[in-house]
Amino acid sequence: MDLPPLSQSFVLHFGEMGSRWGINRTVGQIYALLFISAQPLTADEITDKLGVSRSNVSMGLKELSSWRLVRLSHQPGDRRDFYSAPEDVWAIFKTLAEERQRREVDPTLSMLRDALLESPESLEERHAQARMREMHDLIEQLTDWFAEVRKLSPATLEKLMSLGAKATALLQFTDKMRGAAPANEEKAS
Numbered sequence: 001m002d003l004p005p006l007s008q009s010f011v012l013h014f015g016e017m018g019s020r021w022g023i024n025r026t027v028g029q030i031y032a033l034l035f036i037s038a039q040p041l042t043a044d045e046i047t048d049k050l051g052v053s054r055s056n057v058s059m060g061l062k063e064l065s066s067w068r069l070v071r072l073s074h075q076p077g078d079r080r081d082f083y084s085a086p087e088d089v090w091a092i093f094k095t096l097a098e099e100r101q102r103r104e105v106d107p108t109l110s111m112l113r114d115a116l117l118e119s120p121e122s123l124e125e126r127h128a129q130a131r132m133r134e135m136h137d138l139i140e141q142l143t144d145w146f147a148e149v150r151k152l153s154p155a156t157l158e159k160l161m162s163l164g165a166k167a168t169a170l171l172q173f174t175d176k177m178r179g180a181a182p183a184n185e186e187k188a189s
Contacts, residue, residue: 001051007036011050023063026052030060031069031085040073040082068095090154097146105139112136 001008011032018028029050034041041049047057061083064070069092073082086092112132120126152160 002049003033007033010036024060026050026056027060027063030057031064034064034070034083034085037084040071040084042080042082044080046083067099088154090157094150098150101143101146105143109136109139109143112139 001011003011011029014032015025015029018025018031021028029052030046033046033049043054043057043061046061047054050057061070065072070083070085073084074080075082086095112135115129115132116136118125118129120129149157149160
């Protein structure tokens, strides 16, 4: 790998984390390299910096493109393709969340909706369907919440995130004022 130590550490870490996130090591390393690069890179530059095969870089760039996590650009007088990562970390977060929803959450919701339309024939199936309904309702609620969050500007998102424990304390206080059990106590009963 032909990178300064700090950059190499970051790129190697993203490669290791990639496998935990469901992508291969090289894809994680390519993304990390593009994320920290000051200017767009060609596939050959990525190959040289990471010390991986050109075909791995091509496949990795294709996968990252399908996730909408790289931008393709061209420079005047140069026929090569240049790749970069989006600059705005909030936009990256939103893109990742949208892609995960499209690839993982939406198919699960579709399966659950189909299952909830079935007529259970036994007590065991009724129990299973009731559990599926709970999962469906939670995922629907999270999906609706995320749709609202996606409408927020990055500045508003930052303010929302900085509320952290203050928002939790406020919700617990309002529950206490209404006489409702706090969320963590409801599960225990």
